Amino acid sequence: MTQILDGKATSLAIEAELTEAVNARLERGLKRPHLAAVLVGENPASRAYVGHKVKACARVGFESTLVEKPETISQEELLQVVRDLNANADIDGFIVQLPLPDHIDDQVVLEAVHPAKDVDGFHPVNAGKMALDLPCFLPATPMGIMSLLHRAGIDTQGKHAVILGRSSIVGTPMALLLRRNGAPGNCTVTVCHSRTKDLAEHTRRADILVAAIGRAHFVTADMVKEGAVVIDVGINRIPDASRKSGARLTGDVDYEAVAPKCSWITPVPGGVGPMTIASLMQNTLQACTNAEA
Ligand code: NDP
Secondary structure: OOEEOOHHHHHHHHHHHHHHHHHHHHHOOOOOOEEEEEEEOOOHHHHHHHHHHHHHHHHHOOEEEEEEEOOOOOHHHHHHHHHHHHHOOOOOEEEEOOOOOOOOOHHHHHHHOOHHHEOOOOOHHHHHHHHOOOOOOOOHHHHHHHHHHHHOOOOOOOOEEEEEOOOOOOHHHHHHHHOOOOOOOOOEEEEEOOOOOOHHHHHOOOOEEEEOOOOOOOEOHHHOOOOOEEEEOOOEEEEOOOOOOOEEEEOOEOHHHHHHHOOEEOOOOOOHHHHHHHHHHHHHHHHHHHHHO
């Protein structure tokens, strides 16, 4: 029987734990964790993502600051924003919402974020520590997927995990975390990308299949092994005349056809998305406590 990996419910459980931790801090006279988000330009998806993060802060009792800058901001001006946030002792962690406008080099900006405040886990120092299994901030999406597997009690030991996508924010860190010596972890991992030959041959061998490519309904039922755990990271906007907005969000997996074959599957929405935000909140609390140590 297929079971739903409910990211919404799991994220609410994590938020309840965070709220409790904040209340305990306040009782001890400690500050509220404080997350800042930098939003450049008017990209509606970016605005929506940042909005979700700010709302999550309010739900768990964190302070939040939204720094909005116009599309025309220069790279140097944006770097100054980052330096100011690095120097601001009240801000425990911050994120720079991607993508940035074309005239700005994302990597230069991400590398300007102090690793101790890099709650997105995108700085090379944190990425390198993750690869070496050292304590660090993990990128929120793969971290959320690991929590989801853990809290659902899914045994990953010795399983074959196949990851579709090798981006530095999802596919690559997901592969590193699943192959770690730990629980969840200890998977044998295959990473597929746009040059992979006979992709379905790989996916059909997956005990755990993580789809993170950004193509609606790309993973079809014939690509999935009976009993697989399927994690759908994709967020794709597709036309839907029955909706007022004329569109709806869907994942990289053809959910209706694939779900009956799975032991577990994440829905979209309500799967990986809320777990990503909950993980960012966990990293922010961690940054706050690290700063006090
Ligand atoms: P990227 O565009 O950075 O990476 C996509 C990856 O998929 C690349 O490695 C690419 O290969 C690979 N790919 C593309 N087409 C194919 C194909 N036909 N066959 C095999 N591999 C392919 O995307 P992200 O990793 O940033 O995001 C992936 C998806 O996850 C998107 O839909 C995004 O919106 C969503 N997302 C969701 C989050 C959440 O919280 N739920 C958070 C972050 C992302 P190559 O490297 O060769 O180009």
